[in-house]
Amino acid sequence: MAGLVGAANIPELRKRVIFTLFMLLVYRMGVQIPTPGINGEALAAFFAKNADTLFGMFNMFSGGALERFSIFALGIMPYISASIIIQLLTVVIPQLEALSKEGEAGRRKITQYTRYGTVLLSVIQGFFIASGLEGMTSPVGVPIVIDPGIEFKLLTVLTLTSGTAFIMWLGEQMTERGIGNGISLIIFAGIVARMPAAVGNTVEFIKSGELSLIFVPIIIALIFLVVGFIIFIETSQRRIPIQYAKRVVGRRVYGGQSSHLPLKLNVSGVIPPIFASSIMMFPATIGSFVQVDWVQQLSAAFSPGTVYYYSLYVAMIVFFCFFYAAVTFKADDVAENLKKNGGFVPGIRPGKKTAEFLDYVLTRLTVVGAIYLSAVCVMPTILISKLNVPFYFGGTALLIVVGVAIDTISQIESHMIMKNYDGFLKSGRKGR
Template identity: 80%
Template sequence: MSGLVSAASIPELRKRVIFTLLMLFVYRMGVQIPTPGINSEALAAFFEQHAGTLFGMFNMFSGGALENFSIFALGIMPYISASIIMQLLTVVIPQLETLKKEGEAGRRKIIRYTRYGTILLAVIQGFFIATGIEGMTGPTGAPIVLEPGIQFKLMTVLTLTCGTAFLMWLGEQITERGIGNGISLIIFAGIVARMPAAIGNTLQLAKAGELAMLFLPVLLIMMLSIVAFIIFVETSQRRIPVQYAKRVVGRRVYGGQSSHLPLKINVAGVIPPIFASSIMMFPATIGTFIQVDWVQRASAALAPGSIYYYIIFVAMIVFFCFFYTAITFKPDDVAENLKKNGGFIPGIRPGRKTAEFLDKALVRLTVVGAIYLSAICVMPDLLITQLNVPFYFGGTALLIVVAVSIDTISQIESHLIMRNYDGFMKAGKIRGRH
């Protein structure tokens, strides 16, 4: 921790941290700006009544923006959904696969298409939300929308779409000019901002007798144990030994060194739960605001707490673990690079055999990572539904908070190392376990 404090003496790093904090502050300020035409008191009462339902999940990922029906009510989820669609299309459409291999120019085109997709999804989701909320009332029967009509729909769609576009730009600015992944930090900030309210709700439940006081220490120990387990797994690695052959150039001998190839147990990181949650939210958004009998039944079947929700959620986590790992780590490319640089894994022939070995190791790690992510995201929620604990303490939220924190601290360490300040980090450096 002393290393992170000493990092404030580096001007460039200090500017990046301050810029990130300012952008997150702008995001939290925008959460408090309501969309025009909304009865805020009726809406707040409605969300208080539905805190433990699907609305609670939406509200958590939007950082309370949906509860206020602010300009950021859609959150960053349309961008995540568009990213999922683009990555899937990259696999099945050869032209997009070619663009991906063109380097920086191709990457920029894919980002541009993702932005277009984000706007389209935001318009669709904004329209369904505006249409559905017009017929909703608070617990007292007061209408949530003050003046329903086409003007309200157009204003709401325009406002929510612009809010999502601004959040998308905000996340990209944090990634480029700040510290950490901007999109993940926006989700992180939203979840952290809601945690004090969740703690307050838990204490109120305990005072009202709905939650046993003796259970509070058990809840705290359970959360700390989950956090410790997440930190342990996220920093664990399988280190595959790599030996470099000696090369003689003139009178000098190069190579002959030993190194290792680090493979994380959870190769895909926090992306699969975010992707899976985003996919589960998108159809539920439509179903929640369309008052049709079969749509309502389907929405109820996919609501948090139902067996179908957990089955599909786990299946999506497993799928995205393998999918994201497959597109981010190419065993063939790694084996080819090792061969070009004179490196080899002891006991494994260079080339195809090395690629097969890496692929086999990666599959095993991905299986373990998928089981770990599924357990972390589902088991706490199962306990929550049985013990009446606020939804904010779910495993997905804790996983995102811990994983994003580790990733951000690791990036700060990388900047310190680049500036020859590695000595600052001796006491608090995050080291991989193997």
């Protein structure tokens, strides 16, 4: 509480927090605006029947926008998919790799390519979704699309693409002018907004007898246990000791102090589950709308709850853990910077040997992080199939919510520390 009061007393931080909350409010308002040409009651009945399938998962990441088929129905997933594609291409295409090393100018160019990719993927997904909706009905046979045809397809593609582009802009604005990572906060807001409905569904399950009252304390205890475990892992670090050699410049002696290089136990954070979920949803969503036998069979084989789905899901999480760790942490660059500044790891030669040691430590940490993420994210299988719990209480949702909350709080604390340092400097100048 004292930290929140301290944050409110810092004008710049207060403005950033208010701006972020306002952007999230705009996002939640957009979720309530429906796309034209849809029978809302028929669509709601369809989602009520398919809440525990792929549609329920996609609906969770869109913050309930899909079940209303709002202008934000595609959510932020096309942007995430485009980011994945661009990052993968950066490793293979030398021109993109050169751009990534050009600093701010290169980053802006890559961001521009990501935006183009987002629009392209939104158009493709919007077209397939519009085509699929035309052939879908509610459980009692009421058509979901009021007036199907080419006009409906074009209007839907334009609406959904514009909605995704607007969400992308909101996320970028929150990252630059607000607090925390804007894209992660949008997903966070969508999941949190769905949790009250999930609690209501659980109460209805208990009243109807579908969920035994005996399991409720177990579920609550399990949620607290998972949250505590996530917090413990996300805040755990492997601190590599760093020693700086003494340097004499004129009459002054520099260096000689000890420090450490902190490496998180889960280096990749919540990015691998988000990336993996995005990739798993994209082909399965298209397969669900294309009425071809082999496509339907393939879609059913890789639907949530099947062995194939979770095997591929875990494999994707492990892949993105190693990929993201390799992209964000360059062992060679860190070793070179340490060498230039007179720093070294005790017992390890500076330069190439230090880079090899850092890479070895990072690989071991990534293995632990991948196992942890996979274990937490496959929990929905047990909860849904055994206890009949709404998907929103699953490990993926809790991981994203807790991870984004920890990251945002850390950024708030960093701003407060910087402000305190400014205060020390100012008081020092006054003392002179």
